[in-house]
Amino acid sequence: MPITIALANQKGGVGKTTTAVNLAAYLARAGKRVLLVDFDPQANASAGLGVRLAEGDKHVYHALIEPDKAIDSVKASALERLWLMPAHADLAGAAVELVNADEREYRLQKALSNLLPDYDIVLIDCPPSLGLLTINALVAADRVLIPLQAEYYSLEGLGQLLNTINLVQQGLNPNLQVLGAFVTMYDGRNRLAGAVVEELKTHFPNKLFATMIPRNVKLAEAPSFGQPIALYDSHSRGAEAYQALAQEFLSLFEQPAL
Numbered sequence: 001m002p003i004t005i006a007l008a009n010q011k012g013g014v015g016k017t018t019t020a021v022n023l024a025a026y027l028a029r030a031g032k033r034v035l036l037v038d039f040d041p042q043a044n045a046s047a048g049l050g051v052r053l054a055e056g057d058k059h060v061y062h063a064l065i066e067p068d069k070a071i072d073s074v075k076a077s078a079l080e081r082l083w084l085m086p087a088h089a090d091l092a093g094a095a096v097e098l099v100n101a102d103e104r105e106y107r108l109q110k111a112l113s114n115l116l117p118d119y120d121i122v123l124i125d126c127p128p129s130l131g132l133l134t135i136n137a138l139v140a141a142d143r144v145l146i147p148l149q150a151e152y153y154s155l156e157g158l159g160q161l162l163n164t165i166n167l168v169q170q171g172l173n174p175n176l177q178v179l180g181a182f183v184t185m186y187d188g189r190n191r192l193a194g195a196v197v198e199e200l201k202t203h204f205p206n207k208l209f210a211t212m213i214p215r216n217v218k219l220a221e222a223p224s225f226g227q228p229i230a231l232y233d234s235h236s237r238g239a240e241a242y243q244a245l246a247q248e249f250l251s252l253f254e255q256p257a258l
């Protein structure tokens with residue numbers, strides 16, 4: 001069964017896109033067929049994978065407008081087994097255009113339902129808001145994965161995110177569950193960071209990933225070369241961390257049923 005994961009946090013700059021790109025790459029390396037859906041009009045995940053759109057190329061906006069033709073919006077990446085549904089600035093308009101459309105919260109789910117059999121894992125990189133695009137992602141997803149920075153302010157807004165997830169669970173997508181949360185841009189020399197991680201453990205009992213992603217300049221450089229860290233610098237600390245995160249992620253689906 002394919003599994004669909006939304007990377008969500010309405011804060012910008014917490015590592016959603018860096019994680020979407022690098023987790024997707026290591027899952028593909030681990031033998032999974034992966035579709036990364038860039039669902040942010042800023043299109044950072046598309047750029048991070050080095051995918052440039054030519055005039056007339058379809059992107060995720062078209063898949064929302066015509067879900068039956070979603071396959072036209074899928075592009076191959078430089079990595080084997082990794083495909084991308086790219087974003088474009090036009091996606092910002094979709095949020096407005098869909099406001100009065102039928103089943104406006106189900107557009108992405110509908111688009112992906114046509115594609116799911118071709119993949120093992122679909123990752124959705126959400127925009128930094130809790131608007132209609134993120135709602136579409138949460139409706140399309142089976143699980144939510146939440147990146148957090150280990151700083152005091154990351155706890156702010158977390159309640160609002162969990163509340164939105166609850167509302168979607170109660171109405172639009174009863175199947176939705178929180179897969180877990182994990183810490184990004186971790187700096188072990190910062191004492192506050194350790195305290196915040198302890199606090200996060202109480203917010204996510206048994207659901208905070210053991211793997212923490214360190215702050216690592218190679219992770220910030222890689223997108224400007226249009227490469228996931230697996231291609232840009234596979235021996236960097238950032239690469240090792242994302243590889244470990246991918247392994248921990250996969251282990252969650254390999255536990256025997258109780």
Ligand SMILES: Nc1ncnc2c1ncn2[C@@H]1O[C@H](COP(=O)(O)OP(=O)(O)O)[C@@H](O)[C@H]1O
Binds near residue numbers: 012018213223
């Ligand atoms: N572990 C990391 N170490 C260093 N820089 C990082 C790391 N993770 C993300 N960044 C950088 O931080 C910025 C925000 O990350 P990004 O993944 O785009 O966040 P979001 O998608 O949540 O807005 C980007 O410039 C990115 O390159």
Ligand SMILES: [Mg+2]
Binds near residue numbers: 018
């Ligand atoms: Mg982003």
